[in-house]
Amino acid sequence: MVTTTASTGSSKSGVPKSGAISKGYNFASTWEQNAPLTEQQQAAIVALSHVVAEGPFPPNLKAQEQVARQENGLSISAKHNAVEDSGVIETVLMNTNEFYKWFADLEAAMKSETEEKYQHYVRTLTERIQTCDNILLQVDETLELFNELQLQHQAVAKKTKTLHDACDRLLMEKQKLIEFSESLRVKLHYFDELENVATSFYSPSMNVTHENFLPLLKRLDESISYVENNPQYTECNVYLVKFRQLQSRALGMIRSRVLSVLKNTSSQVQAAIRSNAGNKATVSEGVEASVIYVRFKAAANELKPVLEVIESRKVRKEYGQILTECHKLYCEQRLLLVKGIVQQHISEFAKKEALPSLTRSGCAYLMQACQLEHQLFENFFPSSAEDVSSLAPLIYPLCTYLYDTLRPKLIHEANFDILCELVYILKVEVLGEQLKRRGESLVGLRPTLERILADAHERLTFRARTYIRDEIANYLSTDEDLNYPAKLEQSTETKLETSSLQSDQNLDVSRTWYPPLERTISCLSKLYSCLESAVFTDLAQEAVEGCSSSIRKASKLIAKRSSTMDAQLFLIKHLLILRERIAPFDIEFSVTHRELDFSHLLEHLRRILRGQASLFDWSRSTSLARTLSPRVLESQIDAQKELEKTLKATCEEFIMSVTKLVVDPMLSFVTKVTAVKVAISSGSQNQKVESAINRPLKDQAFATPEKVAELVQKVSAAVQQELPGVMSKMKLYLQNPSTRAILFRPIKTNIVEAHVQLQSLIESEYPTDDMHTVNMVSVQELQSQLESLL
Numbered sequence: 001m002v003t004t005t006a007s008t009g010s011s012k013s014g015v016p017k018s019g020a021i022s023k024g025y026n027f028a029s030t031w032e033q034n035a036p037l038t039e040q041q042q043a044a045i046v047a048l049s050h051v052v053a054e055g056p057f058p059p060n061l062k063a064q065e066q067v068a069r070q071e072n073g074l075s076i077s078a079k080h081n082a083v084e085d086s087g088v089i090e091t092v093l094m095n096t097n098e099f100y101k102w103f104a105d106l107e108a109a110m111k112s113e114t115e116e117k118y119q120h121y122v123r124t125l126t127e128r129i130q131t132c133d134n135i136l137l138q139v140d141e142t143l144e145l146f147n148e149l150q151l152q153h154q155a156v157a158k159k160t161k162t163l164h165d166a167c168d169r170l171l172m173e174k175q176k177l178i179e180f181s182e183s184l185r186v187k188l189h190y191f192d193e194l195e196n197v198a199t200s201f202y203s204p205s206m207n208v209t210h211e212n213f214l215p216l217l218k219r220l221d222e223s224i225s226y227v228e229n230n231p232q233y234t235e236c237n238v239y240l241v242k243f244r245q246l247q248s249r250a251l252g253m254i255r256s257r258v259l260s261v262l263k264n265t266s267s268q269v270q271a272a273i274r275s276n277a278g279n280k281a282t283v284s285e286g287v288e289a290s291v292i293y294v295r296f297k298a299a300a301n302e303l304k305p306v307l308e309v310i311e312s313r314k315v316r317k318e319y320g321q322i323l324t325e326c327h328k329l330y331c332e333q334r335l336l337l338v339k340g341i342v343q344q345h346i347s348e349f350a351k352k353e354a355l356p357s358l359t360r361s362g363c364a365y366l367m368q369a370c371q372l373e374h375q376l377f378e379n380f381f382p383s384s385a386e387d388v389s390s391l392a393p394l395i396y397p398l399c400t401y402l403y404d405t406l407r408p409k410l411i412h413e414a415n416f417d418i419l420c421e422l423v424y425i426l427k428v429e430v431l432g433e434q435l436k437r438r439g440e441s442l443v444g445l446r447p448t449l450e451r452i453l454a455d456a457h458e459r460l461t462f463r464a465r466t467y468i469r470d471e472i473a474n475y476l477s478t479d480e481d482l483n484y485p486a487k488l489e490q491s492t493e494t495k496l497e498t499s500s501l502q503s504d505q506n507l508d509v510s511r512t513w514y515p516p517l518e519r520t521i522s523c524l525s526k527l528y529s530c531l532e533s534a535v536f537t538d539l540a541q542e543a544v545e546g547c548s549s550s551i552r553k554a555s556k557l558i559a560k561r562s563s564t565m566d567a568q569l570f571l572i573k574h575l576l577i578l579r580e581r582i583a584p585f586d587i588e589f590s591v592t593h594r595e596l597d598f599s600h601l602l603e604h605l606r607r608i609l610r611g612q613a614s615l616f617d618w619s620r621s622t623s624l625a626r627t628l629s630p631r632v633l634e635s636q637i638d639a640q641k642e643l644e645k646t647l648k649a650t651c652e653e654f655i656m657s658v659t660k661l662v663v664d665p666m667l668s669f670v671t672k673v674t675a676v677k678v679a680i681s682s683g684s685q686n687q688k689v690e691s692a693i694n695r696p697l698k699d700q701a702f703a704t705p706e707k708v709a710e711l712v713q714k715v716s717a718a719v720q721q722e723l724p725g726v727m728s729k730m731k732l733y734l735q736n737p738s739t740r741a742i743l744f745r746p747i748k749t750n751i752v753e754a755h756v757q758l759q760s761l762i763e764s765e766y767p768t769d770d771m772h773t774v775n776m777v778s779v780q781e782l783q784s785q786l787e788s789l790l
Helices: 019-034 039-055 059-072 081-085 096-201 213-229 236-275 281-284 289-313 319-352 353-380 388-412 414-439 437-474 486-497 503-509 515-528 533-561 564-584 603-610 624-628 639-684 685-692 705-733 738-765 769-776 779-789
Strands: 002-007 090-093 589-596 631-638
Touching: 039 213, 039 705, 096 213, 096 236, 213 236, 213 289, 236 289, 289 319, 289 353, 319 353, 319 388, 353 388, 353 414, 388 437, 414 437, 414 515, 414 631, 437 515, 437 533, 486 603, 486 639, 515 533, 515 564, 533 639, 564 639, 564 705, 631 639, 639 705, 639 738, 705 738, 705 769, 738 779
Parallel strands: none
Antiparallel strands: 002 090, 589 631
């Protein structure tokens, strides 16, 4: 009998193992080695083992055991219920077959119990799969229906899109037709306007003041612009001609309206002036009369709508022409009113005032009148007021009255100062100040004023040249003009006797000048601010050149009347003053003169007559063309350089004359000694002469110590007697101490140099005893003596 203990969770060692269990155990061991479980998985297996171990023993197995036990008489004892409840069954097997049978039943029971839930799950899955297969069949049928429906929808959508496209195309075609119709209607509208506008313009009630006139004119302009810009249309030229005829008629109506209003206004103003003709003061006020401007301002308001339209369209040729005509009509009517008044005022100024006052008053009055006219013109034509040429037909005649009044007086004016004043008034006061201050409204006056100024410049230049020629270069001096040095002495005595002001002293100084010098300085001072630089330079060169020439002539006459020294000092004095006074002008006194030279013609003609040259050989330099062509000779004259040159030469002459006056004996002695030494060095063939020359210098007749002492005494007397007189003359002619010092310095140097040469000669040629005989003054003492003269 074999006792077996069985458990649902595991087999105990007393129960034999089957092959399936061994394989399962080996597979499990290998699986555990090849695929180790995680701790979480192992915990799950342990929990599952506990659940399986607690499962009840299969009931079918219990029933089979009980039947077998009854039939075979086998005795199987079971333990306590507690043991049965734990799953342990004790069975008594009699043989191996029973055991295998029991074990097979046990194994089958266990397998059945274990696989039941899986079988149930398989059956469930099988049912579910069948259900899904049925559903899939239904889905396939549904998808087929849906695909068929989708195809039908696409077909419907395609037909709908085709229908929509057709509708859109029809709408576009409809819109294009509408636009074409509208465009055609617009284009035809401009051509249809011809009849409408023509009917309106030819209506008897139509005039410029009609409320529809300006709108009709605008429509007419638009139609003309459209037809002009589209010449490709049929009969375009015909319509354009007809439109322009209507436009000409309309513009003619405007011109007639403007002229009518201006004439009516002018008639009213003239009637008002005539009604007040008895009151001379009212008429003489002329341009200031309010009636002339107030009524025209009312006319401007009346014509303002039409004139604004014309000005706004003046870029068009037709409107530009009608605007210009309106300007002319306006200027003509205004000129008829104001010309007589302006002429009357200027005539009254000409009767009462001299040329400068007439110029000042006439320009001021004319500027006031023109400014008022410009303001009135701006009321009529606001956009055209900026263009001063628009008012020229009115301004120019008014300016001409002033010009015609001033020009004859200007031509006959010979006074140099009045001409200078006139130029100043025109250049500074009128053009420089008043015209600039009053703005652009007086720009129209500038050409006439500049023309008057140019005439004044021309007249002033002519009179200046005449003045320079007659009163400076060709001045005829009087005895009083050449009374030098008495004239200077009298002036000095007058200054010492009276204590006049500095201005009077300056006046006295200018009175001592030679008249051409004073006139030259005065002339240039006045011309400098009146004439252009180029013209002034030319005149200044002529004036300086003429003044220098006149002063030189006077110097020669003074040399005959007084002395050479007075003539030299006179020339130096006036040339220095002239140079000093022209320096501030800061101009170039160099002028280039060009002249034609025909001096070569005679020689060329002789060569042609001798047959040495051909008259018709145009390629050679001796041809007729070159023979008869003059040469242009240019010569440049610089009056300032000539003045400097003359002054320098005169100063040198004065220095040499004073030097000779004082130390001429010494210079003659030194010259003789030098000649003797030169003769000795060169040798002489004459024995008598050689013997005379070879004697010592002190033994020479002209060089004895007594002779030397005598000439030294003469020079010393000249230094003490003549030289102070020279210095007195220099102080009389040259008031500036620095000028005298500059002029005296080379004189002192020459005197000292002559004494040094003579002293060196005496020291080398004469013994000491003879030097005491000569008794020559020392150089230091001589220099101190000369310095004291300054």
